[in-house]
Amino acid sequence: MKAKILLIEDDASTAASLEKVLSAEGHDVQLAARGDEGLTRAQHEDFQVVLTDLRLPGLGGLELVAALHAAKPKQPIILMTAHGTTETAIEATKRGACDYLLKPFEADELLDLVASAVASSRLMSEPVEMGESNADRSAIIGKSRAMQAIYKEIGRVAATPATVLIRGATGTGKELIARAIYLHSDRADKPFIAVNCAAIPDALLESELFGHERGAFTGAQARRIGRFEQAHGGTIFLDEIGDLNANTQGKLLRVLQERCIQRLGSEANIPVDVRVLAATHRNLETAIQEKEFREDLYYRLGVVTITLPSLNERPEDIPDLAKYFIRRYGRELGIESPAVQPEAVSYLQTQPWPGNVRELENIIRQALLLARPFAINLDHVQQVLAKARKPATESSQTHAAYITELLARVRSGEAQDAYAQMIAHLEPELYQQAIQLAQGNQARAARWLGVTRLKMREKLTEFGLHPGREGRSK
Ligand SMILES: Nc1ncnc2c1ncn2[C@@H]1O[C@H](COP(=O)(O)OP(=O)(O)OP(=O)(O)O)[C@@H](O)[C@H]1O
Ligand SMILES: [Mg+2]
Incomplete structure (x- = not known):
């Protein structure tokens, strides 16, 4: 950027x-x-x-x-x-x-x-236009009933101090909605601090959120002001909240209840006036059953819950979204008059979209590159989709050859996010072999991989690896 x-x-x-x-x-x-x-x-x-x-x-x-x-x-x-x-x-x-x-x-x-x-x-800074197909980078596109209901909910909660939990599968636009709530709130002129809880190592997250005093732990050479304190008067967006560890969950609950934080290594209560928005793609109810997420925190966070529809629940928005991404990426890629043929759009509407809007966005981008300088047609769309959805296990390539090809595609602009793509490519194999070796015992397979059981089950479902047959060991 x-x-x-x-x-x-x-x-x-x-x-x-x-x-x-x-x-x-x-x-x-x-x-x-x-x-x-x-x-x-x-x-x-x-x-x-x-x-x-x-x-x-x-x-x-x-x-x-x-x-x-x-x-x-x-x-x-x-x-x-x-x-x-x-x-x-x-x-x-x-x-x-x-x-x-x-x-x-x-x-x-x-x-x-x-x-x-x-x-x-x-x-913080870009305007959010709801429901309009304008070319603005941060517009929320979609006129479907499902999205209109979302706009209404944003309108209802934005100006209140309520904590909002935004739920929805990956790529449904949770971050976009969080930003819209902030920009329509009466704190829009104050800071908006976003923290991706999944991206920060457990050991550092608490100090990131709440700060620490000098000497609070080995390596804490100086005092640090946490994100909550920085967001004072403004809004904090806790993304991927389902990934918080138990300790941090407890601390966060206290902050929400008492509106005070304590820096690590200090007993002093520091009052903070912060509006909290949170998002997760996880099934928190399952996480609660698995004792991975605190029920009291769940209730505290979900004072208002907004659940985003998956893209397949609103296929009528696909044409507008497609046109929006075509205009946006057309401009970015310097394509003269980017366009798409109606058959290609209709076909997109019949497809499953497990990666939701983000996946559609990627497919459009690749189709544009394949089609240029002409309009995207049905054949382009089918080619790009086939390539994107080829199951990893089908490939008999060695890893080195796969990586060589991936990097070449990234260099030519045909692919992006090489790291994420490589993980997506190899992950199903890892889970499949682990669960096979563990003879279906998910707890054991999870332990081998160093992931939580919840994660194990989510991944098995995601890759269609029959998570139902769970063999648990004590
Ligand atoms: N309604 C929409 N209109 C336009 N673009 C959208 C819409 N919803 C999502 N997008 C785009 O799709 C991409 C993914 O959106 P976002 O990052 O908000 O999803 P998310 O729900 O936070 O996903 P994840 O759970 O993977 O973090 C972004 O590029 C975003 O701009
Ligand atoms: Mg997100």
Whole structure:
């Protein structure tokens, strides 16, 4: 994701090397050498991220963070500071910086933080149009009854402080809906902090959410302000909440009940005023039965529940979605007049969509590449679908050959997300062999793979591996 970044740094050689790293990623970097100059520019121009040094002529980094946060509360700001001034970095997060970098840092650390700031800036700033097939990147497409009901629910809950649990299968648009709720809420001018609970290792998640004090655990060299504290006054979006571990579930429940957080390593209660939105693709009722999800937390979270329909429940939306993605990717890929033939659209409507809108989006993208410069026809769609759905087990290729081919397709733009594709390709085989070897004993197979039993069962269902015949051992 390319971003427009303002870099405020007075040291010319540091500025030059940071600019080099960022531009190499495709970012558009603007430079300011003084704090006051940087503040003025950031106030008058829109940047996805403002990256500022601490010690600056004209106006210090800390004052800049405070002033800019007051003027533009949703502006992601990253403060760069030298080791030994960690207290300042903490002060900066309190004043509204979304993160900080301790010098010296690696290029990758910088790029990671920038990427997450860009993502949060995108989540916060773009308008959401509901039910309109306009070309806006974040439009929610769909005029079906099922989607109209969703728009009504968004309208009903957005302006309330209610905790909302958004449910739905993978790719149904949960993140999009969370953003719509936020943008239609009375906190739309305040920060929106998104945390993907599944993407953060268990050991780090608690400190990510609630922060920690210096010395709270080995390696906690400085105090850290957690995401809840940062979201104070605004909204936090807890994505993949079904993946929280038991410990964090308990802490989250307390936060929801008491509206206070405790940093790790401290008993002090810090009041937080945060609107909570959560999402999961998991079946939480099953997770509760399996004692993997707390029932009390489930009730606390699901004060309002919005359940998104699968794409197959609303095939009448497929034509609008297809046209929307064709226009969007057509523009992105530089295709002159991207189009699709009506037979191809009708065929898409008859297909199963286990990956829902995300899968449709991918198929359209690939079909566009295959068809260009012509309109997508039935044959293109069938070819792309056949390729995407070829069962992994059919392939007798060696892994190395498979990876070679995958990377070649990624390079030519025919495929994307190589990592996810490789996992999707190999995973069914892993589960099938494990369950066979365990003679159908799911608990044992799950233990071998190092996954939860819930996950085991979900995967077996997903891959059609007869999860019904469960042999449990004690
Ligand atoms: N109604 C819709 N209109 C337009 N685009 C949509 C719609 N629903 C989903 N999308 C698009 O589909 C993709 C997946 O959506 P999103 O990430 O919100 O799904 P999700 O439910 O969070 O999936 P997961 O459970 O896999 O995280 C995104 O690119 C999103 O823009
Ligand atoms: Mg999601």
